[in-house]
Amino acid sequence: MAAGAGEAVVGCFRSMLAAVGLRGQPGAVEVQGSTGGMPGKVGDEGGPAVSHDLNIEGISKYFGPVQALAGVTFTVKAGEFVTLLGPSGCGKTTLLRIIAGFERSDEGHVRLGERLLDDLPANRRPVNTVFQSYALFPHLSVYANIAFGLRARHFAAAEVDKRVEFGLGMLQLDGLAERYPHQLSGGQKQRVALARALVNEPEVLLLDEPMSALDAKLRAEVQIEMRRLQRKLGKTFILVTHDQDEAMTVSDRILVMNQGRIEQIGTSSEVYEKPRNRFVAEFLGAANLIPAELVGPRTVQTALGMLELRADPRWERGTLAIHPERIEARRTPPKSNGVRVRVKDAVYRGDHVELLVEPGPLRVQAVPGINFEIGERLWLELPAERLEVLLD
């Protein structure tokens, strides 16, 4: 459905900028008559009309000799909240920009349902973005900011008004319509940016680290709000972040990215509990990585001693992962997988006590209540069902 049923279109300006080397490649010069058509309906009036899965098919992108994306493939189901999680420079923002239409991929395709988006410029894609800096128009009021996309598509004034009012209400911005961006707080700016994107009824909403400018307390609230909003609207949300807590709070599924590749795709608990490799295990929850060597059936030799596993690993030498909070500290020996250690340091953290022990290095989060003395000898149990066998 032509959500971008806009008027005349890009191309020229982008080509001009490209000609002077300012940014990306020129978009296709395309002119389409104004249909004034309105895609979908406003939120709670019967739900979105048609939604499609977003298919990312083998996307590669090079910046000069640097490969930013190396053949990324995945599908985001309609109405799903997916997070692209990874350290800075992993390609997650580039991928988002390719989906938005600000960059062109060198290989691969972006498809919404059956419809190929590759050659559509940003202003003709049924996709809207919430920018990291919010990028509100400083010379326009909150109302005019939210109305921008609707007015650009020549919606009737009454329809613009209806949708903007809806957007203001949905994001608790009532009473701020006449304000200007410089008169708003960070949280308010962010809600305006969200409203400005959502009133256009995009099939996919892209969020580029939208919470990085908020303070920690507000961020936690906004994450919950974002999740609620997405459930209510039933829209496809794609969030980019480097914050694993944020990713786990909001997402249906997390894509862990590193060096232009997808390391793992899964629900929050899947990527946390069952990391595939060392990168995922370390990036999510800073798990302990234990090098191991297979010495017998379901038995490995490590620097901590012999450990039993649930199943045989596929390697001779490899790595085990266990989260600090999955290790049990005790004064009596456990039945199996017990490790005798000495406490090097114990830090009280309120909800847990963080122990640093040797041999190690091994980080342990023990329940508070037991008083651990520095230098004390302890037993640690590394339960076989909590020891994850990594692929590398």
Next chain:
Amino acid sequence: MWYGHWVSRRRLLGRATSLIASGILWLLLFLVLPGVVLVVVAFMSRDADGQIVWSATTENFRRLLGFGILGWSADNGWIFLRSLWVAGVTTLVAVGLAYPTAFFIAASSPRLRYVWLSLVVVPMCTNLVVRTYAWELLLSPQLPPSMFAAWLGLIEPGRALYPNPGAVYVGLASTALPFAVLPLYTNVERLDWAIVEAAEDLYASRTRVFFQAILPQTLPGLSVAVILTFVPACGMFVITDRLGGSNFWLVGNLIQQQFGPSRDIPYGSAVCIVLIVLTLLGLYLYRRRGKAIELV
């Protein structure tokens, strides 16, 4: 920095005065003093030798309004109007050329940027009179610009492209160009491109992207560029004198005439004051309107 030791108001004032004294002295010597002299002299008259006669009169301003020995004439009015018009056209041409130039320079690689900026600024290092003679040479009959104009039938073959108003605009605009490019360039260089992308993301056509996302961001630079081209263009006389011919008089020529050949310093001072007052009034109105635009 710690200011706590300036406990008393008097010491604070004393300290502040000592800090800004040199600046104040400079302004007193080179702005306030000449200004006062100008105002005083404007109300005097002169004798036959061109010496200032120290008796107060408003005759100079009456003359400026057109009341001369031979009755009323509109000449001065036309000179002022023509000056405004010429300065306006110059501004339009210079800023119009500078706007894309600024984008071009900002889009170049950092090393090329300095090359382009130098090329824009270098002409400013040469003397204005020399530059004006250079234009006379360039527009002389044997060179391509004149020959091309003649071929188009714009001028008679064998004639130069000056003196005429077009040559004046060329001279004025080329002089003003650096003053338009530099403020625009510094503005364009720190343009927030995320806002441009936001406009594209929100279905804006390319014209809408320009008028809603780019132009508003460049208004501060534009307003400085307009002031820096318009105000000096009002008072130019060398360029109009050489490239415009004797019929093409602007306020600058009128003033220069009084201080030069006519030796009527009091009348020249009066013209200066009127020009200054008009300029300040214009700037005041311009800034007041500007504030409404630059809400940001």
